[in-house]
């Protein structure tokens with residue numbers, strides 16, 4: 001492979017086998033760690049804009065993440081393509097889809113405080129209980145079948161049901177929430193793009209339906225608060241300020257997208273990886289309480305469900321390493337590549353649940369946007385692995401992962417599995 005062959009902007013790049021991706025990022029890390037890529041022409045024809053620089057070293061990603069005043073999120077945190085300026089329901093699409101993830105301090109800090117105030121110790125304990133109960137129910141439900149699509153029947157159910165329960169989404173609406181959040185994150189892949197619709201139209205339609213659902217839920221709770229996060233967000237106040245209905249709707253979409261797709265993919269990659277490494281699977285079941293925390297980190301490091309997040313340089317003359325950035329330069333923080341930096345991880349492409357993968361950036365690098373749900377995600381992964389080890393320990397994938405075509409989410413759409421049910 002030559003460095004000129006690498007085009008992180010090209011859809012085809014993200015459809016290549018993972019070892020191709022590994023090789024490409026290794027090359028970028030050693031030969032051109034701030035390489036510039038143009039945005040594809042079909043987008044710039046309609047929305048003229050700059051390309052982006054890729055950050056691929058662990059130390060550079062850490063630095064950009066920490067220096068949030070220099071490299072901000074407010075001009076598009078999640079995507080190298082600018083969403084700013086495109087309107088949805090009279091709101092800028094960037095702030096609508098991003099909520100706090102696309103904001104900078106002080107607004108970001110305030111919003112994060114309001115949201116955190118909704119997670120009281122009592123509510124956290126209740127959420128942890130629901131994770132346990134929902135995981136048990138999922139495994140009991142599929143148990144006797146002997147085979148399943150691990151993504152649809154297990155991995156996607158747990159985070160979805162946990163978030164829906166946390167927010168108080170009525171049971172009758174859970175499938176709608178599942179379908180629409182798939183569209184928002186997976187619209188680049190034909191399987192999730194509704195027939196006859198373009199990507200932007202599909203995303204907007206899905207967001208519209210989720211907003212309508214949230215509006216109904218908020219209306220209901222206006223006079224009759226319930227014991228859920230939606231009610232807490234509606235009534236929470238920090239420095240005399242409350243969230244608007246639109247802010248809550250956009251936070252709901254962020255939670256669905258940030259909390260669902262990520263955890264689902266971590267679990268699915270985990271199942272694929274344990275299948276590929278049966279010795280590690282046996283070791284995990286035999287010494288679960290010691291190895292599970294390491295396995296949960298290693299799965300997220302290796303899979304890096306969020307491939308990158310974007311930042312924007314806020315002024316001229318900002319340096320990272322030997323590169324100088326100018327105001328408005330976009331930088332993509334490739335968490336996926338930082339998690340395979342041999343300076344930090346020995347034999348980085350190897351999946352190894354015995355390693356201490358603590359410094360991985362699967363949940364983002366240290367900084368104001370570090371994943372708000374990391375604790376919950378770790379809990380979901382550990383609890384689900386424990387239930388699997390208990391009831392269907394011989395589970396294994398019977399086909400390679402059917403991967404999502406995306407430059408942003410390292411996803412699996414289907415993973416057929418087979419197993420024997422113990423109890």
Ligand code: HEM
Nearest residue numbers: 100101258259262263266306309363364369371372373377
């Ligand atoms: C394995 C599962 C997960 C992974 C890999 C993951 C990954 C990430 C990453 C990389 C970021 C950093 C964004 C940035 O750098 O701009 C982030 C932020 C965030 N995550 Fe997670 N996440 C996971 C699970 C969850 C869950 C379960 C929730 C909530 C239910 C959640 C909620 C959020 C929120 C709200 C933010 C934005 C925080 C902010 O901007 O201040 N995540 N996540």
